[in-house]
Amino acid sequence: MTNQPFDIILYGATSFVGQIMTRYMHETFTDGSIKWAIAGRSQSKLEKLSADTGLSGIEMIVADAHDEAALAVMAARTNVVVSTVGPYALYGDTLVKVCAESGTHYCDLTGEPQWIRKMQKAHEATAKKSGARIVHCCGFDSIPSDLGVHFLQKHAQKQFGHTCDDIKMRVVKMKGGASGGTIASMINMVKEASKDAELRKELKNPYSLCPPDHGFTTRQKIVKTAYDEDYKSYIAPFIMEGINARVVHRSNALSGNLYGDDFLYQEAMVTGKGGRGRRRAKMTGFGMGALMAGIAIPPTRWVMEKFVLPKPGEGPSPEDQKSGSFDLLFMGTTPDGNTIKCRVTGDRDPGYGSTAKMLAQAAACMAKDVAKSKKGGFWTPATLMGDKLIKRLQTYAGLTFDLE
Ligand SMILES: NC(=O)c1ccc[n+]([C@@H]2O[C@H](COP(=O)([O-])OP(=O)(O)OC[C@H]3O[C@@H](n4cnc5c(N)ncnc54)[C@H](OP(=O)(O)O)[C@@H]3O)[C@@H](O)[C@H]2O)c1
Known part of the structure:
Protein backbone atom coordinates (compact mmCIF):
# COMPACT_ATOMS: atom_id res chain seq x y z
CA MET A 1 0.00 0.00 0.00
CA PHE A 140 13.49 -10.54 23.51
CA ASP A 141 11.68 -13.58 22.30
CA SER A 142 12.82 -14.14 19.65
CA ILE A 143 14.96 -11.43 18.00
CA PRO A 144 18.30 -12.13 19.77
CA SER A 145 17.96 -15.89 19.17
CA ASP A 146 16.79 -15.65 15.57
CA LEU A 147 19.28 -12.94 14.55
CA GLY A 148 22.08 -14.47 16.66
CA VAL A 149 21.72 -17.71 14.67
CA HIS A 150 21.47 -15.76 11.40
CA PHE A 151 24.68 -13.84 12.28
CA LEU A 152 26.59 -16.99 13.30
CA GLN A 153 25.50 -18.91 10.19
CA LYS A 154 26.56 -16.08 7.91
CA HIS A 155 30.04 -16.06 9.43
CA ALA A 156 30.28 -19.87 9.45
CA GLN A 157 29.45 -19.87 5.74
CA LYS A 158 32.14 -17.23 5.16
CA GLN A 159 34.84 -18.95 7.24
CA PHE A 160 34.18 -22.62 6.51
CA GLY A 161 32.11 -22.55 3.32
CA HIS A 162 29.32 -24.27 5.25
CA THR A 163 26.65 -23.40 7.80
CA CYS A 164 26.49 -25.06 11.24
CA ASP A 165 24.14 -28.01 11.61
CA ASP A 166 24.25 -27.74 15.42
CA ILE A 167 23.94 -24.51 17.41
CA LYS A 168 23.73 -24.05 21.15
CA MET A 169 22.69 -20.74 22.68
CA ARG A 170 23.55 -20.19 26.32
CA VAL A 171 22.19 -17.39 28.49
CA VAL A 172 25.29 -16.20 30.30
CA LYS A 173 23.57 -13.27 32.00
CA MET A 174 20.02 -12.01 32.12
CA LYS A 175 18.95 -9.30 34.56
CA GLY A 176 15.36 -8.06 34.58
CA GLY A 177 11.84 -8.91 35.71
CA ALA A 178 8.52 -10.03 34.20
CA SER A 179 5.47 -7.84 33.54
CA GLY A 180 1.84 -8.62 34.23
CA GLY A 181 1.18 -8.78 30.47
CA THR A 182 3.78 -11.52 29.99
CA ILE A 183 2.49 -13.47 32.98
CA ALA A 184 -1.07 -13.11 31.65
CA SER A 185 0.05 -14.54 28.28
CA MET A 186 1.78 -17.47 29.98
CA ILE A 187 -1.23 -18.20 32.17
CA ASN A 188 -3.56 -18.07 29.18
CA MET A 189 -1.42 -20.55 27.24
CA VAL A 190 -1.30 -23.01 30.15
CA LYS A 191 -5.10 -22.68 30.58
CA GLU A 192 -5.69 -23.36 26.87
CA ALA A 193 -3.32 -26.36 26.89
CA SER A 194 -4.94 -27.86 29.99
CA LYS A 195 -8.26 -28.10 28.06
CA ASP A 196 -6.94 -29.18 24.66
CA ALA A 197 -5.02 -32.46 24.05
CA GLU A 198 -4.29 -31.52 20.42
CA LEU A 199 -2.67 -28.30 21.60
CA ARG A 200 -0.58 -30.15 24.20
CA LYS A 201 0.71 -32.34 21.36
CA GLU A 202 1.44 -29.29 19.21
CA LEU A 203 3.39 -27.66 22.05
CA LYS A 204 5.73 -30.67 22.10
CA ASN A 205 6.53 -30.32 18.38
CA PRO A 206 9.63 -28.11 17.87
CA TYR A 207 8.65 -27.63 14.22
CA SER A 208 5.08 -26.51 14.90
CA LEU A 209 5.66 -23.09 13.31
CA CYS A 210 7.37 -24.41 10.19
CA PRO A 211 5.39 -24.50 6.93
CA PRO A 212 3.39 -27.75 6.55
CA ASP A 213 5.80 -29.19 3.95
CA HIS A 214 8.98 -28.60 6.02
CA GLY A 215 10.11 -32.24 6.11
CA PHE A 216 12.21 -31.87 9.29
CA THR A 217 12.26 -35.03 11.39
CA THR A 218 15.42 -34.65 13.49
CA ARG A 219 14.75 -35.19 17.17
CA GLN A 220 15.90 -32.09 19.06
CA LYS A 221 17.94 -32.63 22.23
CA ILE A 222 15.98 -31.71 25.35
CA VAL A 223 17.95 -29.62 27.86
CA LYS A 224 18.27 -31.19 31.28
CA THR A 225 20.23 -29.97 34.27
CA ALA A 226 23.73 -31.10 33.31
CA TYR A 227 27.37 -30.11 32.90
CA ASP A 228 28.12 -28.55 29.50
CA GLU A 229 31.75 -29.26 28.59
CA ASP A 230 31.72 -26.66 25.77
CA TYR A 231 30.82 -23.86 28.19
CA LYS A 232 32.63 -25.34 31.22
CA SER A 233 29.50 -24.78 33.28
CA TYR A 234 26.36 -26.44 34.56
CA ILE A 235 23.25 -25.59 32.58
CA ALA A 236 19.52 -25.47 33.25
CA PRO A 237 16.49 -25.22 30.92
CA PHE A 238 15.68 -21.73 29.59
CA ILE A 239 11.97 -20.93 29.61
CA MET A 240 12.03 -18.95 26.35
CA GLU A 241 13.47 -21.85 24.34
CA GLY A 242 9.90 -22.99 23.71
CA ILE A 243 9.22 -20.05 21.42
CA ASN A 244 12.75 -19.10 20.32
CA ALA A 245 13.66 -22.54 18.94
CA ARG A 246 10.42 -22.66 16.94
CA VAL A 247 11.17 -19.29 15.35
CA VAL A 248 14.74 -20.37 14.49
CA HIS A 249 13.44 -23.58 12.87
CA ARG A 250 10.91 -21.56 10.87
CA SER A 251 13.74 -19.29 9.67
CA ASN A 252 15.60 -22.39 8.52
CA ALA A 253 12.55 -23.67 6.65
CA LEU A 254 11.76 -20.30 5.04
CA SER A 255 15.33 -19.93 3.81
CA GLY A 256 15.35 -23.25 1.94
CA ASN A 257 16.90 -25.28 4.80
CA LEU A 258 19.98 -23.03 4.77
CA TYR A 259 20.98 -24.35 8.22
CA GLY A 260 20.59 -27.97 7.05
CA ASP A 261 17.92 -30.65 6.87
CA ASP A 262 18.96 -32.06 10.26
CA PHE A 263 19.66 -28.79 12.05
CA LEU A 264 19.86 -29.00 15.85
CA TYR A 265 19.16 -25.97 18.01
CA GLN A 266 19.11 -25.71 21.77
CA GLU A 267 18.95 -22.97 24.41
CA ALA A 268 19.91 -23.17 28.12
CA MET A 269 21.03 -21.00 31.01
CA VAL A 270 24.55 -21.32 32.37
CA THR A 271 24.63 -21.53 36.16
CA GLY A 272 28.35 -21.78 36.93
CA LYS A 273 30.93 -24.37 37.89
CA GLY A 274 31.33 -26.79 40.79
CA GLY A 275 28.83 -27.58 43.51
CA ARG A 276 27.37 -24.07 43.46
CA GLY A 277 26.74 -24.20 39.72
CA ARG A 278 25.13 -27.63 40.03
CA ARG A 279 22.88 -26.48 42.87
CA ARG A 280 21.85 -23.35 40.96
CA ALA A 281 21.07 -25.46 37.87
CA LYS A 282 18.90 -27.78 39.96
CA MET A 283 17.13 -24.85 41.64
CA THR A 284 16.49 -23.16 38.27
CA GLY A 285 15.06 -26.36 36.78
CA PHE A 286 12.97 -26.94 39.90
CA GLY A 287 11.77 -23.30 40.01
CA MET A 288 10.65 -23.44 36.39
CA GLY A 289 8.80 -26.72 36.95
CA ALA A 290 7.15 -25.35 40.11
CA LEU A 291 6.03 -22.15 38.32
CA MET A 292 4.45 -24.10 35.45
CA ALA A 293 2.82 -26.59 37.86
CA GLY A 294 1.54 -23.73 40.02
CA ILE A 295 -0.01 -22.04 36.98
CA ALA A 296 -1.52 -25.31 35.69
CA ILE A 297 -3.44 -26.10 38.91
CA PRO A 298 -6.47 -23.76 39.29
CA PRO A 299 -6.34 -23.12 43.09
CA THR A 300 -2.58 -22.35 43.13
CA ARG A 301 -3.00 -20.32 39.94
CA TRP A 302 -5.63 -18.21 41.70
CA VAL A 303 -3.32 -17.61 44.69
CA MET A 304 -0.37 -16.75 42.42
CA GLU A 305 -2.44 -14.38 40.25
CA LYS A 306 -3.92 -12.68 43.30
CA PHE A 307 -0.88 -12.38 45.57
CA VAL A 308 2.39 -13.32 43.89
CA LEU A 309 2.61 -12.46 40.19
CA PRO A 310 2.59 -8.95 38.65
CA LYS A 311 -0.80 -7.83 37.26
CA PRO A 312 -1.44 -6.54 33.71
CA GLY A 313 0.04 -3.04 33.45
CA GLU A 314 2.71 -3.75 36.08
CA GLY A 315 6.39 -4.55 35.47
CA PRO A 316 10.00 -3.69 36.35
CA SER A 317 10.76 -0.13 37.54
CA PRO A 318 12.62 2.34 35.26
CA GLU A 319 15.73 1.82 37.47
CA ASP A 320 15.51 -1.97 37.06
CA GLN A 321 15.06 -1.57 33.30
CA LYS A 322 18.17 0.62 33.15
CA SER A 323 20.33 -1.59 35.34
CA GLY A 324 19.17 -4.73 33.52
CA SER A 325 20.99 -6.39 30.63
CA PHE A 326 21.47 -9.68 28.80
CA ASP A 327 24.41 -11.61 27.44
CA LEU A 328 23.93 -14.62 25.13
CA LEU A 329 26.72 -16.83 23.82
CA PHE A 330 26.11 -18.94 20.71
CA MET A 331 28.32 -21.83 19.66
CA GLY A 332 27.91 -23.54 16.30
CA THR A 333 29.48 -26.68 14.86
CA THR A 334 29.64 -27.50 11.15
CA PRO A 335 29.25 -31.05 9.81
CA ASP A 336 33.08 -31.14 9.45
CA GLY A 337 33.55 -30.33 13.15
CA ASN A 338 34.59 -26.67 12.80
CA THR A 339 33.32 -24.50 15.62
CA ILE A 340 32.42 -20.81 15.76
CA LYS A 341 31.08 -18.59 18.56
CA CYS A 342 29.28 -15.27 18.73
CA ARG A 343 27.90 -13.11 21.50
CA VAL A 344 24.70 -11.04 21.49
CA THR A 345 24.21 -8.50 24.28
CA GLY A 346 21.63 -5.89 25.26
CA ASP A 347 21.97 -2.80 27.47
CA ARG A 348 18.57 -2.84 29.20
CA ASP A 349 16.45 -5.46 30.96
CA PRO A 350 15.58 -8.02 28.27
CA GLY A 351 11.77 -8.14 28.60
CA TYR A 352 10.93 -4.42 28.57
N1 LIG B 1 8.31 -11.11 23.36
C1 LIG B 1 8.77 -10.50 24.42
O1 LIG B 1 9.94 -10.50 24.67
C2 LIG B 1 7.79 -9.77 25.29
C3 LIG B 1 8.22 -8.89 26.25
C4 LIG B 1 7.29 -8.16 26.97
C5 LIG B 1 5.92 -8.34 26.75
N2 LIG B 1 5.54 -9.24 25.82
C6 LIG B 1 4.11 -9.43 25.51
O2 LIG B 1 3.61 -8.15 25.11
C7 LIG B 1 2.27 -8.02 25.50
C8 LIG B 1 2.13 -6.72 26.29
O3 LIG B 1 2.79 -6.85 27.54
P1 LIG B 1 2.57 -5.74 28.67
O4 LIG B 1 3.22 -6.21 29.90
O5 LIG B 1 2.95 -4.42 28.11
O6 LIG B 1 0.97 -5.84 28.83
P2 LIG B 1 -0.07 -4.91 29.62
O7 LIG B 1 0.62 -3.80 30.31
O8 LIG B 1 -0.93 -5.83 30.39
O9 LIG B 1 -0.91 -4.25 28.42
C9 LIG B 1 -1.90 -4.89 27.70
C10 LIG B 1 -2.50 -3.88 26.73
O10 LIG B 1 -3.60 -4.46 26.05
C11 LIG B 1 -4.61 -3.47 25.99
N3 LIG B 1 -5.93 -4.08 25.82
C12 LIG B 1 -6.54 -5.00 26.62
N4 LIG B 1 -7.76 -5.27 26.12
C13 LIG B 1 -7.92 -4.53 25.00
C14 LIG B 1 -8.96 -4.37 24.06
N5 LIG B 1 -10.10 -5.05 24.16
N6 LIG B 1 -8.76 -3.51 23.03
C15 LIG B 1 -7.60 -2.82 22.89
N7 LIG B 1 -6.59 -2.93 23.78
C16 LIG B 1 -6.75 -3.76 24.81
C17 LIG B 1 -4.50 -2.68 27.28
O11 LIG B 1 -5.14 -1.43 27.11
P3 LIG B 1 -5.22 -0.32 28.27
O12 LIG B 1 -3.85 0.29 28.33
O13 LIG B 1 -6.23 0.64 27.77
O14 LIG B 1 -5.58 -1.03 29.53
C18 LIG B 1 -3.00 -2.58 27.41
O15 LIG B 1 -2.53 -1.46 26.68
C19 LIG B 1 1.92 -9.28 26.31
O16 LIG B 1 1.24 -10.16 25.46
C20 LIG B 1 3.27 -9.84 26.69
O17 LIG B 1 3.26 -11.25 26.83
C21 LIG B 1 6.43 -9.96 25.10
Missing part, protein backbone atom coordinates in the same frame (compact mmCIF):
# COMPACT_ATOMS: atom_id res chain seq x y z
CA THR A 2 1.18 3.56 -0.61
CA ASN A 3 0.23 7.12 0.40
CA GLN A 4 -0.83 6.41 3.97
CA PRO A 5 -0.27 9.30 6.37
CA PHE A 6 1.81 7.13 8.77
CA ASP A 7 4.79 4.82 8.50
CA ILE A 8 4.01 3.21 11.86
CA ILE A 9 1.01 3.09 14.18
CA LEU A 10 1.86 1.84 17.67
CA TYR A 11 -1.24 -0.07 18.78
CA GLY A 12 -1.31 -0.67 22.55
CA ALA A 13 0.76 2.44 23.28
CA THR A 14 -0.65 2.51 26.83
CA SER A 15 0.47 -1.04 27.74
CA PHE A 16 3.46 -1.43 30.05
CA VAL A 17 5.83 -2.07 27.16
CA GLY A 18 3.93 0.31 24.83
CA GLN A 19 4.61 3.25 27.16
CA ILE A 20 8.35 2.50 27.15
CA MET A 21 8.20 2.24 23.36
CA THR A 22 6.36 5.54 23.04
CA ARG A 23 9.09 7.31 25.01
CA TYR A 24 11.81 5.58 23.03
CA MET A 25 10.23 6.40 19.65
CA HIS A 26 9.75 10.01 20.74
CA GLU A 27 13.44 10.27 21.69
CA THR A 28 14.74 8.31 18.70
CA PHE A 29 12.64 9.11 15.63
CA THR A 30 13.47 12.79 15.85
CA ASP A 31 14.41 13.71 12.27
CA GLY A 32 10.86 13.44 10.95
CA SER A 33 11.72 10.61 8.55
CA ILE A 34 9.36 8.25 10.36
CA LYS A 35 5.79 9.45 10.71
CA TRP A 36 4.06 7.65 13.56
CA ALA A 37 0.93 7.73 15.68
CA ILE A 38 -0.24 6.05 18.87
CA ALA A 39 -3.36 3.94 19.26
CA GLY A 40 -5.25 2.03 21.93
CA ARG A 41 -8.69 1.37 23.31
CA SER A 42 -8.91 4.40 25.59
CA GLN A 43 -8.77 8.03 24.46
CA SER A 44 -8.18 9.27 28.01
CA LYS A 45 -5.26 6.89 28.61
CA LEU A 46 -3.73 7.91 25.26
CA GLU A 47 -4.10 11.58 26.17
CA LYS A 48 -2.44 11.01 29.54
CA LEU A 49 0.43 9.12 27.91
CA SER A 50 0.88 11.89 25.35
CA ALA A 51 0.95 14.55 28.08
CA ASP A 52 3.29 12.53 30.35
CA THR A 53 5.68 11.88 27.48
CA GLY A 54 5.66 15.42 26.15
CA LEU A 55 4.42 14.39 22.72
CA SER A 56 3.01 17.39 21.00
CA GLY A 57 0.63 17.11 18.08
CA ILE A 58 0.85 13.33 17.86
CA GLU A 59 -2.25 11.71 16.40
CA MET A 60 -4.17 9.32 18.65
CA ILE A 61 -6.38 6.60 17.25
CA VAL A 62 -8.97 4.80 19.34
CA ALA A 63 -9.92 1.24 18.43
CA ASP A 64 -10.96 -1.73 20.55
CA ALA A 65 -9.20 -5.01 19.74
CA HIS A 66 -12.56 -6.62 18.87
CA ASP A 67 -13.86 -3.74 16.72
CA GLU A 68 -13.04 -4.89 13.20
CA ALA A 69 -14.33 -1.75 11.47
CA ALA A 70 -12.25 0.58 13.67
CA LEU A 71 -9.14 -1.58 13.23
CA ALA A 72 -9.64 -1.60 9.45
CA VAL A 73 -9.81 2.21 9.39
CA MET A 74 -6.62 2.32 11.48
CA ALA A 75 -4.76 -0.20 9.29
CA ALA A 76 -5.66 1.72 6.14
CA ARG A 77 -3.79 4.76 7.50
CA THR A 78 -0.35 3.20 7.93
CA ASN A 79 2.36 1.16 6.30
CA VAL A 80 3.06 -0.86 9.50
CA VAL A 81 0.98 -1.61 12.59
CA VAL A 82 3.06 -2.63 15.59
CA SER A 83 1.00 -4.14 18.38
CA THR A 84 1.65 -4.69 22.09
CA VAL A 85 -1.96 -5.60 22.88
CA GLY A 86 -1.72 -8.97 24.57
CA PRO A 87 -2.28 -11.74 25.54
CA TYR A 88 -2.48 -11.95 21.77
CA ALA A 89 -4.47 -15.19 21.92
CA LEU A 90 -7.20 -13.16 23.66
CA TYR A 91 -6.98 -9.83 21.81
CA GLY A 92 -4.89 -10.30 18.65
CA ASP A 93 -7.03 -12.20 16.08
CA THR A 94 -8.96 -9.34 14.51
CA LEU A 95 -5.97 -7.06 13.98
CA VAL A 96 -3.96 -9.76 12.20
CA LYS A 97 -7.00 -10.54 10.02
CA VAL A 98 -7.48 -6.88 9.14
CA CYS A 99 -3.78 -6.38 8.31
CA ALA A 100 -3.62 -9.55 6.21
CA GLU A 101 -6.70 -8.46 4.26
CA SER A 102 -5.65 -4.86 3.73
CA GLY A 103 -1.99 -5.49 2.87
CA THR A 104 -0.79 -3.58 5.96
CA HIS A 105 2.49 -4.86 7.41
CA TYR A 106 2.31 -6.02 11.03
CA CYS A 107 4.70 -6.94 13.84
CA ASP A 108 4.24 -7.79 17.51
CA LEU A 109 5.67 -9.25 20.70
CA THR A 110 3.79 -12.47 21.02
CA GLY A 111 5.56 -15.51 22.40
CA GLU A 112 2.42 -17.70 22.13
CA PRO A 113 3.18 -20.47 19.59
CA GLN A 114 -0.37 -21.84 19.58
CA TRP A 115 -1.74 -18.44 18.56
CA ILE A 116 0.89 -17.88 15.88
CA ARG A 117 0.03 -21.26 14.35
CA LYS A 118 -3.66 -20.32 14.39
CA MET A 119 -2.93 -17.01 12.65
CA GLN A 120 -0.73 -18.68 10.03
CA LYS A 121 -3.44 -21.23 9.22
CA ALA A 122 -6.17 -18.60 9.03
CA HIS A 123 -4.39 -15.74 7.22
CA GLU A 124 -1.23 -16.81 5.42
CA ALA A 125 -2.91 -17.25 2.03
CA THR A 126 -4.62 -13.86 2.40
CA ALA A 127 -1.38 -12.11 3.39
CA LYS A 128 0.43 -13.63 0.43
CA LYS A 129 -2.28 -12.26 -1.83
CA SER A 130 -2.49 -8.78 -0.28
CA GLY A 131 1.27 -8.34 0.21
CA ALA A 132 1.02 -7.92 4.01
CA ARG A 133 4.22 -8.96 5.75
CA ILE A 134 3.44 -10.36 9.19
CA VAL A 135 6.26 -10.84 11.72
CA HIS A 136 5.54 -12.15 15.21
CA CYS A 137 8.07 -12.46 18.08
CA CYS A 138 9.91 -9.14 17.64
CA GLY A 139 10.96 -8.76 21.30
CA GLY A 353 13.73 -1.85 28.17
CA SER A 354 15.44 -3.84 25.41
CA THR A 355 12.27 -5.38 24.03
CA ALA A 356 10.70 -1.94 23.50
CA LYS A 357 13.72 -0.81 21.48
CA MET A 358 13.84 -4.03 19.46
CA LEU A 359 10.16 -3.88 18.57
CA ALA A 360 10.32 -0.19 17.60
CA GLN A 361 13.34 -0.81 15.37
CA ALA A 362 11.71 -3.88 13.82
CA ALA A 363 8.71 -1.71 12.91
CA ALA A 364 11.01 0.99 11.50
CA CYS A 365 12.94 -1.62 9.52
CA MET A 366 9.67 -2.99 8.06
CA ALA A 367 8.54 0.53 7.19
CA LYS A 368 11.80 1.74 5.65
CA ASP A 369 14.36 -0.95 4.87
CA VAL A 370 12.74 -4.13 3.59
CA ALA A 371 13.25 -4.80 -0.11
CA LYS A 372 10.16 -4.64 -2.32
CA SER A 373 10.98 -8.16 -3.55
CA LYS A 374 9.98 -9.57 -0.14
CA LYS A 375 6.45 -10.83 -0.68
CA GLY A 376 3.50 -10.91 1.68
CA GLY A 377 3.18 -13.74 4.20
CA PHE A 378 4.28 -14.81 7.67
CA TRP A 379 7.99 -14.14 8.05
CA THR A 380 10.49 -14.32 10.91
CA PRO A 381 12.74 -11.42 12.00
CA ALA A 382 15.81 -13.10 10.44
CA THR A 383 14.21 -14.00 7.11
CA LEU A 384 12.47 -10.67 6.52
CA MET A 385 14.95 -8.22 8.04
CA GLY A 386 18.23 -10.08 8.77
CA ASP A 387 21.32 -7.83 8.49
CA LYS A 388 19.25 -4.66 8.11
CA LEU A 389 17.68 -5.17 11.51
CA ILE A 390 21.04 -6.12 13.07
CA LYS A 391 22.42 -2.80 11.83
CA ARG A 392 19.51 -0.85 13.34
CA LEU A 393 19.72 -2.72 16.66
CA GLN A 394 23.45 -2.05 16.94
CA THR A 395 23.11 1.60 15.95
CA TYR A 396 19.97 2.61 17.82
CA ALA A 397 18.92 -0.07 20.31
CA GLY A 398 21.97 -0.92 22.45
CA LEU A 399 22.46 -4.46 21.12
CA THR A 400 25.81 -5.91 20.07
CA PHE A 401 26.54 -8.84 17.73
CA ASP A 402 30.19 -9.96 17.78
CA LEU A 403 32.21 -13.03 16.92
CA GLU A 404 34.11 -14.42 19.91
